[in-house]
Amino acid sequence: MISVSDQFPPTNKPSESVTGVTVRLAGDSGDGMQLLGTQLTNTSALSGNDVATFPDFPAEIRAPIGTRAGVSGFQVRFSSEDIFTPGDGLDALICMNPAALVTNLVDLKKTGILIVNSDNFGKKDLKLAKLEQSPLEDGTIDGYRTIKVPMTSLTRTAVEDTGLSTKLSDRCKNFFAMGLVFWLYGRDVEPTLRFIDAKFGKKPEIAEANRLALKAGWAYGETTEAFASTYQVPAAKLPPGKYRNVMGNEALAWGLIAAAKLSGKELFLGSYPITPASDILHELSKHKNFGVRTFQAEDEIAAVCSAIGAAFGGSMAITTSSGPGIALKGEGMGLGMILELPMLIIDVQRGGPSTGLPTKTEQSDLLMAMHGRNGEAPIPVIAARSPADCFQTAIEAWQVATRYMTPVMILSDGYIANGAEPWRIPNVADLPKIKIEHPGPREDGAAFEPYTRDENLARPWAIPGTKGLMHRVGGLEKKDGSGEVSYDPDNHEHMVKTRAKKVQMAADFIDPVEVFGKESGTLVISWGGTYGSCHTAVERSIAQGIEVGHAHIRWINPFPRNLGEVIARYDRVLVPELNNGQLSLLLKNEFLVDAIGLNKIKGKPFSVGEIMKKIYEVSVAPVGAK
Amino acid sequence: MNLPVLKAKDFESDQDVRWCPGCGDYSILAQMKKVLPEIGATQEGTVFISGIGCSSRFPYYMNTYGMHSIHGRAPAFATGLKSTRPDLSVWVITGDGDALSIGGNHFMHLLRRNVDLNIILFNNSIYGLTKGQYSPTSKVGSVTKSTPRGSIDHPLNPISIAVAAEATFVARSIDTNIKHLVATLKRAAAHKGTSFVEVYQNCNVFNDGTWDYAKNKDTKADSTVELEHGKSLVFSNGTKGIRLNGFTPEVVKLDGNVAQDDLLFHDEKIESPQLAFLLSRMRHPEFPEPIGVFRDVQRATYDDMINGQVDDAKAEKQEGELADLFAGGETWTVE
Numbered sequence: 010m011i012s013v014s015d016q017f018p019p020t021n022k023p024s025e026s027v028t029g030v031t032v033r034l035a036g037d038s039g040d041g042m043q044l045l046g047t048q049l050t051n052t053s054a055l056s057g058n059d060v061a062t063f064p065d066f067p068a069e070i071r072a073p074i075g076t077r078a079g080v081s082g083f084q085v086r087f088s089s090e091d092i093f094t095p096g097d098g099l100d101a102l103i104c105m106n107p108a109a110l111v112t113n114l115v116d117l118k119k120t121g122i123l124i125v126n127s128d129n130f131g132k133k134d135l136k137l138a139k140l141e142q143s144p145l146e147d148g149t150i151d152g153y154r155t156i157k158v159p160m161t162s163l164t165r166t167a168v169e170d171t172g173l174s175t176k177l178s179d180r181c182k183n184f185f186a187m188g189l190v191f192w193l194y195g196r197d198v199e200p201t202l203r204f205i206d207a208k209f210g211k212k213p214e215i216a217e218a219n220r221l222a223l224k225a226g227w228a229y230g231e232t233t234e235a236f237a238s239t240y241q242v243p244a245a246k247l248p249p250g251k252y253r254n255v256m257g258n259e260a261l262a263w264g265l266i267a268a269a270k271l272s273g274k275e276l277f278l279g280s281y282p283i284t285p286a287s288d289i290l291h292e293l294s295k296h297k298n299f300g301v302r303t304f305q306a307e308d309e310i311a312a313v314c315s316a317i318g319a320a321f322g323g324s325m326a327i328t329t330s331s332g333p334g335i336a337l338k339g340e341g342m343g344l345g346m347i348l349e350l351p352m353l354i355i356d357v358q359r360g361g362p363s364t365g366l367p368t369k370t371e372q373s374d375l376l377m378a379m380h381g382r383n384g385e386a387p388i389p390v391i392a393a394r395s396p397a398d399c400f401q402t403a404i405e406a407w408q409v410a411t412r413y414m415t416p417v418m419i420l421s422d423g424y425i426a427n428g429a430e431p432w433r434i435p436n437v438a439d440l441p442k443i444k445i446e447h448p449g450p451r452e453d454g455a456a457f458e459p460y461t462r463d464e465n466l467a468r469p470w471a472i473p474g475t476k477g478l479m480h481r482v483g484g485l486e487k488k489d490g491s492g493e494v495s496y497d498p499d500n501h502e503h504m505v506k507t508r509a510k511k512v513q514m515a516a517d518f519i520d521p522v523e524v525f526g527k528e529s530g531t532l533v534i535s536w537g538g539t540y541g542s543c544h545t546a547v548e549r550s551i552a553q554g555i556e557v558g559h560a561h562i563r564w565i566n567p568f569p570r571n572l573g574e575v576i577a578r579y580d581r582v583l584v585p586e587l588n589n590g591q592l593s594l595l596l597k598n599e600f601l602v603d604a605i606g607l608n609k610i611k612g613k614p615f616s617v618g619e620i621m622k623k624i625y626e627v628s629v630a631p632v633g634a635k
Numbered sequence: 636m637n638l639p640v641l642k643a644k645d646f647e648s649d650q651d652v653r654w655c656p657g658c659g660d661y662s663i664l665a666q667m668k669k670v671l672p673e674i675g676a677t678q679e680g681t682v683f684i685s686g687i688g689c690s691s692r693f694p695y696y697m698n699t700y701g702m703h704s705i706h707g708r709a710p711a712f713a714t715g716l717k718s719t720r721p722d723l724s725v726w727v728i729t730g731d732g733d734a735l736s737i738g739g740n741h742f743m744h745l746l747r748r749n750v751d752l753n754i755i756l757f758n759n760s761i762y763g764l765t766k767g768q769y770s771p772t773s774k775v776g777s778v779t780k781s782t783p784r785g786s787i788d789h790p791l792n793p794i795s796i797a798v799a800a801e802a803t804f805v806a807r808s809i810d811t812n813i814k815h816l817v818a819t820l821k822r823a824a825a826h827k828g829t830s831f832v833e834v835y836q837n838c839n840v841f842n843d844g845t846w847d848y849a850k851n852k853d854t855k856a857d858s859t860v861e862l863e864h865g866k867s868l869v870f871s872n873g874t875k876g877i878r879l880n881g882f883t884p885e886v887v888k889l890d891g892n893v894a895q896d897d898l899l900f901h902d903e904k905i906e907s908p909q910l911a912f913l914l915s916r917m918r919h920p921e922f923p924e925p926i927g928v929f930r931d932v933q934r935a936t937y938d939d940m941i942n943g944q945v946d947d948a949k950a951e952k953q954e955g956e957l958a959d960l961f962a963g964g965e966t967w968t969v970e
Contacts, residue, residue, distance in 0.1 A: 299955035318715030483703025
């Protein structure tokens, strides 16, 4: 038997140690770039690097081959340091065709390496990318260190012996590219070999061809004179523990399963497929042995309504969607709120309005989450800050939902949902137990009062099947205490205020906001998936001598109790958001603070550089000159 | 046999009933309260879920669990509840606007899924609670507040829709035909799977008399035909019958020239929905309108299957443990 190190010998070329590398793999949406990126991510994480990823793909499943619209990219950063973003500038860009090159080159650092599949720059390829001349020859790539690799022909040669058709052989070229990239960064191929076995085990000739392509890519790097050296990224110093890689939607699904288990509940998900939330439905539906019931409803409205029905019956009820679906659920959420039943509504945000940019990220549903229901209908809102944080977010949201008997909205976004990062696996015994009590049967014949309240203003969660507790809930206003239909003006005002107060009381339960960095000067306030970029920008700005602190808020309704005090300590507040100023509006309203917005609405996350530039601009301006 | 311990009165809530005096809903409410103890229902084990409309106030008047939900969506709430609590007996109370207009989609999907619950559709062919607009079952030409020159919408036929949506139990009854209504509600309750019952219900304020042909003692014998499983379709006190001419039903006089065997024979148990659909197309005044059970067939229920998959997964993989879930896949340790 030939060992892995025989087939993939360590390089004899000089190796340069670097703290971190950002690589983007770009090609046609059928080129397997997402697979390549995922392998590179997992391998890097397994070798102890901290990792952050940014998959970026078109909304069309198969846009016309070779066109700019069909370009699919996967950016991964792996580092020996604790990192919070997938990186700004690229150290390496791998392009499988001209369309990928012209749409991605702008992000490559001047010092970066450009690797192209030179076989795909023929007349036809150029025409598909709407190019008159080859960007390899017209000056476009001047100044970049470019390595032209005839990947298609080299792959065909490498897999010749398997007897695969040309079409199937050509599909292996992403593994050739992978072999080359793995060689360049000294990555371990073993996890990928295991992956090939698992994925293509039933088609041995395909598995073998992919292995051969991987090996050919590795060998090409070692042989060609184009590469003088390789790069090593040592392991990061993460806190001790057992780690695995998680994507946001996966971590959210596991957090939900954990919350159900910790509260002794079975989980019901009512959902309708929508990008980028569907993976939560997929993941949960795999885990029925945890008592998970998933219901793919006929529409978004049925999804939320079925969840309310399950909540009434005593289950941990959830509905998942993205912006357009949440808009449809508005009336249902209002009912859940007036019924005062615990449930979770999850919005994995994407670019809007309307269908908008389905596969791109945005933070533009915040005001809908806060206010998108008829009448006075506040519900708690929490936003996850990173892929791994989705786990904790789900648990906290369920704690608040059950403690205060209210629906809770969880906000995620496309960037978090599809992004990946290492997750320190928690010790199950350390996770919080979530205590839920249902009132027991009653034999005295007295009428049950479903709207009596405890110290948290929560009403009892009495569930059907319990003797003596028969009661009727509904969308008509109810008399506090007895729960009878009531049109009494004073009772209505009292109920509206009580339901609002309950949400505000949740601030007693949630953690105060922590500030990172300086205690005065500029305060950067962020929420959701921009956490990493903001944190890194503040860290680097401080290193450059700027007086700036960072407060990242996870609970937006209610705000953490200490947020007002924190804001008051600073001269100015900067709020970077991937929207037109929604958190700014809420902060201005709540704290009368003249928040400065940094607003980006391009379907892409912030780069660290963009935020640093704004921090510099606002911080060097004299106090008061906002 | 155990005699019922509970009485109709035990299913009455302490709320004042607020329907208009003379409304057909009163009779349906009374028959329901009568039926529940007779079928051995318990107060705590029964849940009424409604949408919005006059009929949808129903749950407030029952001393059971109940939910007065949002317009048209009662089937979705009921599906979520029954899927997670198969031990409960769930009834959906709806109207023609609620089920067929705003809630048409949910109605159709509930039927095809065959969730084990009962839907009672109070059909009065009018929007009552919003004070008198035409509904999806109003006839073309109906003059209402929103159609002063007459409705131009072709109406829907609730039974046809139910049959087309793969319903396993489909029936029709009449609010004031007490004996028939009681029997039909009992049949609906006994059926495993979604039971759909259309009830002709009179709105004496906004659409009074719309079902008079089927209710009035002078006309009902001639304008309705009672369906009985295994029997031929005979009406008008035995003087008329329904015969098939090709695929089309026709009314024939039983004057000695037509043999009973030539008449259309009702079979509610046949798998194919053609007969039920054909019967649903018989409308007044061309035909007597069938009342009774159009279709009663068996198919696996959604609630059995969703819970069955959970049970199977637990049996195959054992009850899930969080530590196993987290540690599945590739992991690494940082010292």
